[in-house]
Amino acid sequence: MSQTTIIPHSQKPLVTRTYPSSAKLKGSIGKAKDAQQSWKKVPLSERIAIGRKFMEEFQAQVPDITLELSNQMGRPVRYSHLECKTMLARADYLLNIAPKALEDSVIPNYDNTGNKRSIQRVAHGVVLIIAPWNFPFLVMINGILPAIIAGNSVLLKPSPQTPLTAERIATAWARAGLPENVLQVLHLSPELTEQAVKDPRVNYVVFTGSVKGGKAIDAAAAQSEAFKGVALELGGKDPAYVREDANIDFTVPELVDGAFFNSGQSCCAVERIYFHESKYDEFVTKFVEETKAYKLGDPTNPETTLGPVVSLASAERIRKQVADAVAAGAKELISADLFPVAKERTTYVAPQVLVNVNHSMEVMKEETFGPIVGIMKVSSDEEAIELMNDSPYGLTASIWTSLNSEEKFHELATELETGTVFLNRCDAVDPSLAWTGVKNSGRGVSCSELGYDQLTRPRSICVKV
Secondary structure: OEEEEEOOOOOOEEEEEEOOOHHHHHHHHHHHHHHHHHHOOOOHHHHHHHHHHHHHHHHHHHHHHHHHHHHHHOOOHHHHHHHHHHHHHHHHHHHHHHHHHHOOEEEOOOOOOOOEEEEEEEEOOEEEEEOOOOOHHHHHHHHHHHHHHOOOEEEEEOOOOOHHHHHHHHHHHHHOOOOOOOEEEOOOOHHHHHHHHHOOOOOEEEEEOOHHHHHHHHHHHHOOOOOOEEEEEOOOOEEEEEOOOOOHHHHHHHHHHHHHHHHHOOOOOEEEEEEEHHHHHHHHHHHHHHHOOOOEOOOOOOOOOEOOOOOHHHHHHHHHHHHHHHHOOOEEOOOHHHOOOOOOOOOOOOOEEEEOOOOOOHHHOOOOOOOEEEEEEEOOHHHHHHHHHOOOEEOEEEEEOOHHHHHHHHHHHOOOOOOEEEEOOOOOOOOOOOEOOEEOOEEOOEOHHHHHHHOEEEEEEEEOO
16 A cells, blocks of 8 residues: 655645555564664764754755645745754754753752662653644654654654655754664554554654544554553644734734744644724734735745645635635635635635634634634633633634733733743744643643653662662
8 A cells, every 4th residue: 555645736646655564564663672772872972963963964955855845735935945944943952952851860868868869861762753744844853853862763654745854854864874773764554553553662652633633643552552651732723812002013914924824734823813802993904904915826936925725625624614604604804806726626725814703613613724814803801811712722822912011911821721822923833942732732742851851751760878
């Protein structure tokens, strides 16, 4: 059996990859286990040096990656290099903090026994990373780099939509001198993925994707002969609240980009906005005008600023969510005439701003993962917070207000049921901060020093003296 990647904008095949047999998959897991036994003994300084070399080798591939990435998942080529740039910056940060994140924690002699106590960070062993297609390089580096630097071996299963991204990363690590089988790329069917998750030799699983997919991975891990950890980075329905004292001219372009970058195909994209009633009309008018400036089209064209969504199925699901909202009373503010390429039975979905929306509509409650945003009017901070929390998801949220109201921001932030709260920014991942979600947005953490904690286990040492 095999998988074929379909180019989103042309619907033509790009590459085909063959699945391994069940026996070959078992063999790959065995090789990973054996390789890890040697790799964990390599001094941390040498592992970090290989990580630095990996960055150099990946940088050398960037000119060839940009168009390749656009053809795999549809992002305009003018933006593709930005993911590579951000990935390398994130890798640099994770390498910089590795010595501190992985050092032993020495426990003070608080009870005067004289015993020497410390807590070590120990590699799990074999880590299976199941990566998504929407920001493949960024998400993969969050798991791959700390896992490898901590002394694990990695089995990397990329999305069938972006198989070449994993191969690019593996090539860079190999050229950097990473020992054979410490990192293996596996193109797997759902059945083979389940087999890998259940294999008792796989010690930890990192999954990024849908809630449905996360539940399937969690269920498979529970059926394994061996207990194992599972980290789940899932969906979002991320809200923004614009208070009456916010700078509208600054806020509008920031939120438009937060809603529509990557065609809205980001777990932390802004999908719903709550604006104070005092300046609601002004905000909506400017938001619509900013949205109209997008150029929807072929992502390989340097002039294009908004590409297609990833698949025909995704496009149809997004259109249905909008149509259902309109049928229930929502109003579309962007004319279809502005984006003639956006037609039925294509992957081109025009950006859309919806008003007259409410929480009885799926478009305000369930993840859209497309260039659609709903805007609601609110009369108070309390109403905004209640609506922002009225969601099965809890990934990020943003509040937009005057810097003179920072104290108020912190007060409101404590009421939000999300993993990250932004002030006057959105749709951004700072590698020094923990990336985590609550509710249906998953569990576990990546980035920051806590990302190393996730990919290691503690071992306590007590020496009686």
